[in-house]
Amino acid sequence: MRSIRQFLVANLLIGVLFATNLAILSNLYFGYKTIRPHLDAQMVIMAYSLDAFLQDEAYATKHASGVNARVAHFSTAIQSFPYDDQAYLDELHRSLDNIQFKVFNHRGQLLASSPNAPKLNRAAPMGFGTTTIHQEKWRTFQLVTKKNRRIVIYHPHHTRLYIEENANTKAIIIILLTIPPLGLFLWIIISRSLVSIGQASREIKQRAHNNLNPISTDNIPVEIKPLIAEINSLFDRLHSNFLRESRFAADAAHELKTPLAALKTHVQVAQSMRTAKEIKTCLDKINQGVDRANHTIDQLLTLSRTMPDVHMNAHTLVPLSQVVKQVIAEHAPTALKRDIALSLNDQLPEDAVIFGHDIALQTLMNNLLDNAIRYSPDQTEIHVTLMADHDEYILEVVDQGPGIPQALRERVFERFYRVIGTQQTGTGLGLNIVHQIVALHKGRITLDSVDGGTGLKVRVTLPRPQDIHTHID
Ligand SMILES: Nc1ncnc2c1ncn2[C@@H]1O[C@H](COP(=O)(O)OP(=O)(O)OP(=O)(O)O)[C@@H](O)[C@H]1O
Ligand SMILES: [Mg+2]
Incomplete structure (x- = not known):
């Protein structure tokens, strides 16, 4: 689709054409059904009227020529009536010419005939029928009267078709004529509805390359x-x-x-x-x-x-206990060198999974253990605990190092903040990263002193997924 406008105009026109044609065709079909009996009825009325008029054989024979003459004068007589509308008069003439008749006596002799009745006396079927005389098709109605007279009424087939189809043909022409203005109308209203899109695209086009302000949706x-x-x-x-x-x-x-x-x-x-x-x-x-x-x-x-605005759409179910075990194993050699005992609680919730980012969670654990080992003196102990609570997992890293003074426990989460006097090298970013990752997983982090001694207790709580299947889907 190259243009919405072209697409809509073309398809709407096709739709309108289809619907109107359907209406015309159904009209045509139902028109035939209603018009035909009317036309046939006229033939029957005419046949019986003629029969009533020519009751008496002698009278009929005597007056037949008079009938002929009068019928022949129909069209001229009509002209004497006042009609304003010439088109109407033309149509009337054409219609008068249409229904023809012939009357035969019991010997088969022609008694009376309308001027344009078919010349050949071909036998017509009783009642309604169709016959072709001199390549012209006629609808016929034949009545045999009590006096054994035959009255045949003729109606040209092409006239019947003309009556049946005329109205529909005109409707088709009118519809065809309305298509161009309809197309133009559609084109204008669709163009008007697309103006706001054009405005929005112009606004984007004219922007400076570093202007990332939102586009206004006011008139969209x-x-x-x-x-x-x-x-x-x-x-x-x-x-x-x-x-x-x-x-x-x-x-x-x-x-x-x-x-x-x-x-x-x-x-x-x-x-x-x-x-x-x-x-x-x-x-x-x-x-x-x-x-x-x-x-x-x-x-x-x-x-x-791991910044909060990063849309980490690589969220998966992360086996938390495996991450903890893996990171401890990676730090074990460093701890061993300094004679630091690294331990993990016994009843580890092995099935602990959280919906998160595995690399980020490894980084979190990595930074906490790195700090604990780096800032603890040799020959001390670091204990890691992973517990499952009702709706969250709790991860604790407890060391026997110098700890962090109460007043600085918030500040160490700031970027590049390092406690003054810290001997070890570092960037001051580790806890900031940890804080970001915890926030990313909608968890909490607290720093505490260790009961009855020096050291730092870092406690991270991470929410358990409510409905794992929903998340996976
Ligand atoms: N377990 C700990 N015991 C004592 N002090 C700590 C401990 N963890 C962090 N700190 C103090 O908090 C400061 C900030 O720690 P953070 O991890 O953010 O940065 P860093 O360790 O200096 O650098 P990086 O982690 O980037 O190597 C550290 O400089 C240190 O003074
Ligand atoms: Mg650190």
Whole structure:
């Protein structure tokens, strides 16, 4: 479909034509049914009138020629009546000429005949019939009277057809004549209804490339409103994407400046070193610097991907206990190196599933364990618990590290916020990412001190899916 306007005009016209033709055809059909008996009735009336008129044989014979003469004068006599409408008079003449008759006496001799009756005396069937005389088809009605006289009434077939079809032919012509103005009318009203779409498209066309404000739906027809709403929602997502990308670029530029400057210093120092041992020390530092820069980029990317406005439509059913076990296994070697005991509760709800984003949930667990290991002293314990409550799952990571002072437990969720005096390196993005992921899964996160000791207890609650099947569908 190249043009809605053309499509609508063409199809509406086809529809109108189809409907009117159907009406004409049905009219034609029902017209035949009602007009034919009327025409036949006229023939019967005429036959019986003639019979009544020519009762007496002697009278009939005597007056037959008079009848002939009078009938022959019908058309001229009619002209003497006042008629304004010439077309009507013409039609009347044509009709008068139509019904013809012949009267035969009991010996078969022609007594009377209308002037244009068929010349050949072909035997007509009794009652109604059809006969062809000199290639002209006639509808006939033959009456045999008590005096054994035969009265035959003739009605030309083409006239009957003309009467039956005339009205319909005119209707068809009128309909055909109305098509062009109807098409024009349709074209105008459809064009008017499409004006608002044209306005909306012009508005989009004239926009600056960075103008992602919503298009106004004020004068838009209701049928088009959902389309504009979708475009607006797309604009909204694009706007968030632009913001996210530009924030990522600004953050990356800012956060990578320091490690790159440090790397450059290490490289310069390495260049001035003489012994292989000194150079190796510098290269180790460069290596650590590269790792840190890598980590910063990773965290920034994760942050960007888990922002609340990201429409994470890759939601699936995630087996929570498997995610927890997998991340613990990945951190076990690091913990082991520092003699930190990593443990997981016994009665793990193995069937725990939540409707979410598996990579994001791994990232969440990863950051919590990374913090717990990084900020805990050697030879301590970290205990992870996963429990199922009535309508939520509870994940806890408890360590024996320094904990976070009560006053800072909200602030550590801010981007780039790090507790002053923290010895370990980091970007200050981990807990912000965790917070975003928890929000994405409509959960909650709290930080607490550990009863009877130092350490941090991180508690994440994630809602259990209400109806798993509905979500999967
Ligand atoms: N388990 C913990 N024990 C003590 N302090 C913590 C713990 N977890 C986080 N913190 C404090 O909160 C701050 C913010 O943590 P966050 O995870 O957001 O950033 P980071 O660990 O510094 O950097 P990143 O996680 O990006 O490597 C940390 O710098 C640290 O001071
Ligand atoms: Mg961290």
